[in-house]
Amino acid sequence: MTESFLSKVRVRFAPSPTGSLHIGGLRTALFNYFFARRRGGAFVLRIEDTDRARFVREAEHNILSGLEWAGIQPDEGPDRPGDFGPYRQSERRVMYARYARQLLDEGHAYYAFDTPEEIEAMRKRFATEENPSPKYDAVTRGEMTNSLGLSGEEVRRRIDRKDAHVVRLKADPGGRITFHDRIRGRVSFSTGGVDDQILIKSDGMPTYHLANVVDDREMGITHVIRGEEWLPSTPKHLLLYQAFGWEPPEMAHMPLIMNPGGKGKLSKRHAEKQGLPVTVEQCREAGYEPEAVVNFLTLLGWNPGDDRELFSVDEMAELFSLDRIGGGGVQFDVNKLNWFNQQYVRGFSVDELLERAAPWLRDRRSASGVGFLENEERQRRMAALMQPRITFSKDLAEAGGYFFEDPATYDEVAVKKRWKADSAALLSAYASRLGDASVFDAAQAEAMLRAFAEERGAGAGRIIHPVRLAVSGVPGGPSLFEMMAVLGKDTCVRRIRRAVEVLG
């Protein structure tokens, strides 16, 4: 009983609220979530708001709504209190202070009073060609102002005097830190490369390193699944676990999502220049379906081991495994994302599709006034017609524009190709014939048009293409006859007459 409780998997997604939720962040959350689901464990959301300078008020809400949009919900978090709260680091300050105190008392940490300028000066002073950026570490700390060199009395006086100070980890060199990464295997660092990391900043807030280790411990986190950018600081964290005498959690560092072209990790700036969505919000605004984004992101670096590519969240949670994550960085390929989106759009029922397109359709409705959208039945027929030829649900409102309004222009290339010398006369006569028709379904429309063409001794194409142009303004689209049936006789006749007028 106790055993199974202790061995229960707990993972966390720990974003800092500095802006909107990045898709790289969503992917990290997704992997953690899948891992937890797969192992019957808990997925915890922890807000790492220890940087007052970069804190953004709305960011936390943004993160929450982004996760919700993607269809994943934390088991514990600021809005879902569990047994390990609070879930915002800013609310856990006393805990960090207590642990820092412990480190101080046990000689694993010390106070440092150096100003940023003094540290900068030290860096300049010790800089050499091979080491252009000296660290605050075992080799330089003797030159600095800290409790290691100052008398206890002096330290006390400075602190009582409220001199700005930080708490640093006393990281001693001469060893090696080796650990097993669930994605990369054995990883090894020399302790000589680890500096005397700041644990408590001069504003009293902990740094990521301390807070992260303390919280993972306090929250019973068993697996740390995070981006590769954290790999180099893992030895610092491991040193902390060692100093506390704690068993570290398992580590898994996932490959980063790179900019298209492979230059650097996916950045907002770079992506936006190319019009790519890089935040969850942008994905939503661009009309991507959450299922597509989730599916795409999950397959970026992970694969199920067979050729399947389309998965529901439940399936992914069932199949997920850290062992199947690759080690290299992956490029963001919007083409593939679009393909996923198209797959999901095609799989929707007509009602679902309409539902997804609703926000865009609403805009269209207020702009048109033709009244087409007030007719639910025709709306559904239109959606069914468009479904196989769109990539986004919003294309219903955009690419299918001629269902709402008479074409204002006619595609030039198509006119050149399809509008012949006799088109006007032919269509004029055809419009009259149409106007006399009583019934009007697709089969009827087709039979009528073919009969008319034969009567006139013209190939059906001589009528079909110009009529399509007249009715829709563009060369492609659903079957002309289906389209006409949905549009209705009167609209078709009106549009054909108008085209005859305009195009002559």
Place this chain on the structure above:
RNA sequence: GCCGCGUUCGUCUAGGGGUCCAGGACGCCGGCCUUUCACGCCGGUAACACGGGUUCAAAUCCCGUACGCGGUACCA
């Protein structure tokens, strides 16, 4: 610079000593279907970074090089 991680078609990837003159998907190109456009179907294009080693045998193991990425903050 230093430290670390990585490297299979343009992209995401399968494969982890022989079954691989390397498989799938996206993209691209061609064809069929359709008097449109898509969808669908069929076909094509295109990769083991390089150099050494180990082995009867290496995309797969080892070493080195190159290149890429990450880190090197009182940011996370």
